[in-house]
Amino acid sequence: MNDLDALESQSIYILREAFNRLDKIAMLWSIGKDSNVMLWLARKAFFGHVPFPVLHVDTKHKIPEMIEFRDRVAKEWNLPLIVGENTEALAAGMGPHNGRVECCTALKTEGLKALLASHGFTGVIAGIRRDEEGTRAKERVFSPRNQSAEWDFKDQPPEFWDQFKTDFAPGTHLRIHPLLAWSELDVWRYIERENIPMVDLYFAKNGRRYRSLGCAPCTGSVASTASTVAEIIEELETTKISERSGRAQDKESEDAFERLRAGGYM
Amino acid sequence: MSNTATALKMSPEVSVPHNASPMKIVVVGHVDHGKSTLVGRILNETDALPEGKVEYLKEVCDKRGMPFEWAFVMDALQAERDQGITIDTAQIRFRTEARPYVIIDAPGHKEFLKNMVSGAASAEAAVLVIDAHEGVQEQSRRHGYLLHLLGLRQIAVAVNKMDLVDFSETRFEEVKAEIVAYLNSIGVEPTYVIPVAARSGANIAANAAETPWYKGPSVLGALDRFEPAKPATDLALRFPVQDVYKFDERRIIAGRIESGRLKVGDTLVFSPSGKMAKIATIETWGNSLASVSAGAGQSVGITLDEQIFVERGNVASLEHHVPHQSHDLKARVFWLGRGPLKVGSRYKLKLATAEHVVEVTKIERVIDVEDLANHQGTEVARNAVAEVVFRGKSPIAHDSFVDNPRLGRFVLVEGYDIVGGGVIAETPTDEARNRSTHVTEVPHKVDAETRSIANGHRGGVVWLTGLSGAGKSTIAMEAERQLFLKGWQVTVLDGDNVRTGLCGDLGFSDADRAENIRRVGEVAHLFAEAGMVVVTSFISPFRTDREKVRAINPDAFHEVHVATSLDECERRDPKGLYKKARAGEISYFTGVSSAYEAPALPELALVTEGKSVDESVADLLRYIENSFSLSAREQANGWGL
Incomplete structure (x- = not known):
């Protein structure tokens, strides 16, 4: 087994644990590279089936190519897709002009909470990785959220020997993170090996590409000439610029991302 | 620099x-x-x-x-x-x-x-x-x-x-x-x-x-x-079942190979049932190449050549290299719970994909990690380390940590939380109950399910407890006769009868009474495992002794309190024993000079006063038939209908 085989096996183990131990689970699909890889792993884990709903929280500010990709792939892969949005906030005109953290909280966090509550999900699978950001580095694979979907990062349950927290009080729910141990480079090497389809925005055009995808107003592209998966891998092997450097909401204050996550952001 | x-x-x-x-x-x-x-x-x-x-x-x-x-x-x-x-x-x-x-x-x-x-x-x-x-x-x-x-x-x-x-x-x-x-x-x-x-x-x-x-x-x-960790491919095969999928026509047994290797054609033994079947295929999806073998660390799905019953928590291994299987586990535990771990407390023990309800039967020593001194204790405080003996309600498939770490470690869950972890030392050699070391339970090839289908009823222990003269033996013997006539596999273990043989070396002190009940309990459960309904008739006055018998296999144990009052028993006095006890001719006589601890929550309480023997027997038989008969559906499934 090489390192990608080991990561793949571990992620499949986690997905199967979540499916077996929790009553109502769903997988978050942000259309980004990580959640595309996660979907691929689910199809491997369950032999071609995705036996739970795939959720997309639409902020209506996403880059249009992302929504096109979502609808095409959902059809091709026959995914049980559920799209949700915070209708109220959108009607009230919520946008980054109200403050980036406020906008993320309303459209993503609150949108997601409403979607989870309306379907009664007790577990939601998310494609976050430890190497993305300092806060995510502290996450557990099975990470409990209280009734308000808040994350108590100061008192997390012990997690060892692949024995995950699968018992939890009514009203609380779990976030499950099958990609926690993957690095950005691992993700791209796996995309190359498995030939997993990706949104074109990741590939450089006119000297710029997106390294991380989010909403149009808050996601910037980076200077790059990497126009193929192989070139992206080559680029990542040498870069020292952080992955979320194009994500404006992280930089509102020094602990902006931490506050977002403690409040229930992915 | x-x-x-x-x-x-x-x-x-x-x-x-x-x-x-x-x-x-x-x-x-x-x-x-x-x-x-x-x-x-x-x-x-x-x-x-x-x-x-x-x-x-x-x-x-x-x-x-x-x-x-x-x-x-x-x-x-x-x-x-x-x-x-x-x-x-x-x-x-x-x-x-x-x-x-x-x-x-x-x-x-x-x-x-x-x-x-x-x-x-x-x-x-x-x-x-x-x-x-x-x-x-x-x-x-x-x-x-x-x-x-x-x-x-x-x-x-x-x-x-x-x-x-x-x-x-x-x-x-x-x-x-x-x-x-x-x-x-x-x-x-x-x-x-x-x-x-x-x-x-x-x-x-x-x-x-x-x-x-x-x-x-x-x-x-x-x-x-430093050396990188090596995958445990050199150890014996341990493939804990994580799930069984039926998304399409295939019945796929999914899990991760924790150690060893498996290949198409291998005969797998599933613990604890002991059921066996051959690997027909190793399933894959997408562009992965079909494989005929897989090794430690790989998450796989296999199909079997026979439709045997397999569920999450079973451990597949190869014949002659099966894991240990026992109710008792001795382990070194690190305790993370807010409250202490205590003797008598129950926890959920998670070992690989299996979950067991266990009770702490003994804390052998609490280890002070400062000076490595050993302390005696009935509690283990938060962040402390101790050697603890657990008893499972059902047999636990495991290895010792030194033999195979993947199957030799577990976590303990209390409420919603993981409260500790442990590494398994050995199969315990509890001095009172088991002086035999290196004992490994060998799985039967005829399982309980097969036996119950052949008999038309489950096996189990119907434990009558009550004062001398309460009517236990009379009711037991008549119940045995009637069940036998209906074609049931049934027997009675009676107090006076076993004391002439199996327990001939024991007297009536508290310790000897406890040992008497322990032996009868073990024998009764052996009969029950063989598929029989065993009705036992013992005063068995002490609650802890009866609970120990229950713990051997709680699912198969049915406690029946023959709840005749002391006054009524003394009035009946069929063997003249109360008279002798009152005269001081018999010491340690239950109800007179020795305590009787009535069951707090028996499965059945038989009130005999104001009822004929036949009526009491009918009450007991109704309970036995309800609890032990197979449903029509179970029988139909059993015969493959």
């Missing part, structure tokens, strides 16, 4: 292979001994920090009017900066010329032991950081002990803050002697002991000019010399 030169020199011919898994290193030690600083330094020396990270943190420190610390690199969370301590495990990557690493920075505070364990349990090697000035402290010992308990054998000790003791060789040797003596006493030989000043970077990546007397490797040099 320093760079990765040492690492480079040590393995000049090794280029980093693309597909090497990162080695997982845990950094542990007492609070404030400088773990995070060490890690921050390692990241800096290996050029692993994102551009601008150090500058950014320096800026933050300036804004707050505090001096920059390398530890801030790791302490990304607001709460940590404010308190100045690591509160949770963080994982950060770096690489040397030799290989990639994931470093797990584990907190030193005692109350965060659960986080330290969470980090250390998956590590392949450890760095134990000790302050040269303060020397070995409580958490240095506790962490050292836990590393050993978790099975880590590659340990480097970094004697940190050497700059505060003027890089004194004497002081280094003192601290070194102290920690080496402790580690040796728990059977650990630290691989390297390194004098370090994390703040200035001395002996982190290259040997420092300040310690010319030190001839060993730098911290990175030591890490590069």
Whole structure:
């Protein structure tokens, strides 16, 4: 087994644990590279089936190519897709002009909470990785959220020997993170090996590409000439610029991302 | 001043292979001994920090009017900066010329032991950081002990803050002697002991000019010399069933191979049922190549050539190499619960994919990790380590930790929380109950299900308890006759009858009565396992004795209280025993000179007063038929209809 085989096996183990131990689970699909890889792993884990709903929280500010990709792939892969949005906030005109953290909280966090509550999900699978950001580095694979979907990062349950927290009080729910141990480079090497389809925005055009995808107003592209998966891998092997450097909401204050996550952001 | 030169020199011919898994290193030690600083330094020396990270943190420190610390690199969370301590495990990557690493920075505070364990349990090697000035402290010992308990054998000790003791060789040797003596006493030989000043970077990546007397490797040099963990393919096959899928026409048994290998055509034995079947296929999806074999670490799905009943928690292995199976487990436990672990408490034990309800039957010793002294106790406090014996309601398939760590470790769950972990020492040799060592239960090839289908009813123990003269034997014998006439497999074990043979060596003292009941209980359960309904007729006055019999197999045990009052029994006095007891001719007579503890919650209470024997027998038979008969559906399923 090489390192990608080991990561793949571990992620499949986690997905199967979540499916077996929790009553109502769903997988978050942000259309980004990580959640595309996660979907691929689910199809491997369950032999071609995705036996739970795939959720997309639409902020209506996403880059249009992302929504096109979502609808095409959902059809091709026959995914049980559920799209949700915070209708109220959108009607009230919520946008980054109200403050980036406020906008993320309303459209993503609150949108997601409403979607989870309306379907009664007790577990939601998310494609976050430890190497993305300092806060995510502290996450557990099975990470409990209280009734308000808040994350108590100061008192997390012990997690060892692949024995995950699968018992939890009514009203609380779990976030499950099958990609926690993957690095950005691992993700791209796996995309190359498995030939997993990706949104074109990741590939450089006119000297710029997106390294991380989010909403149009808050996601910037980076200077790059990497126009193929192989070139992206080559680029990542040498870069020292952080992955979320194009994500404006992280930089509102020094602990902006931490506050977002403690409040229930992915 | 320093760079990765040492690492480079040590393995000049090794280029980093693309597909090497990162080695997982845990950094542990007492609070404030400088773990995070060490890690921050390692990241800096290996050029692993994102551009601008150090500058950014320096800026933050300036804004707050505090001096920059390398530890801030790791302490990304607001709460940590404010308190100045690591509160949770963080994982950060770096690489040397030799290989990639994931470093797990584990907190030193005692109350965060659960986080330290969470980090250390998956590590392949450890760095134990000790302050040269303060020397070995409580958490240095506790962490050292836990590393050993978790099975880590590659340990480097970094004697940190050497700059505060003027890089004194004497002081280094003192601290070194102290920690080496402790580690040796728990059977650990630290691989390297390194004098370090994390703040200035001395002996982190290259040997420092300040310690010319030190001839060993730098911290990175030591890490590069550790061996990566090998997948357990050389051990016996252990394939715990995670789930069974029927998404389409295939019935796929899914799970991860924890150790060993399997291939198409192998005959698998499933514990605890002992059922066997051959592997028909190894299933794959997408562009993966069809495979005929798979090994440790792989998550796979297989189909079998026969439709045997298999469920999550079963462990598949190869014939003649099956795991141990027993109700009892003796383990070394580290306890993380808020309240103490207690004798008599029940927990959910999770071992691989199996879950068992277990009761703590004994705390053999509580280990003081400070001085390694053993204490007796009936409780294990938070963050303590102890040797504990558990008894499962059902047999537990397991290995000892030394034979196969993957099946030799478990966690304990109380309520919603994981409250402890344990490594299995051996199959217990509880002196009172079992002096036979190296006993492994061999699974039957005829299982309970098959027997019950052949008999038309389940096996089990109907345990009549009550005063002398209550009517137990009369009711038992008549019930046996009537069930036998209906074609049931039934027998009675009666007090006076077993005392002429099986228990002929026992008297009526409390200890002998307890032993009498224990033997009868074991025999009754053997009959029950053979598929029979066993009605027992014993006064069995003590609740604890009856509960022990129940614990042998709680699912098969039915306690029936023949609840005739003492007055009525004494009035009946069929054998004239009450008269003799009252006259003082019999000592230890239940109800007269010895206590009777009535069951608090029997499965059935038979009131005999005001009823004929036939009516009481009818009450009992109704209960037995309801509890032991197979439903029409079970019978139909059983015969494959």
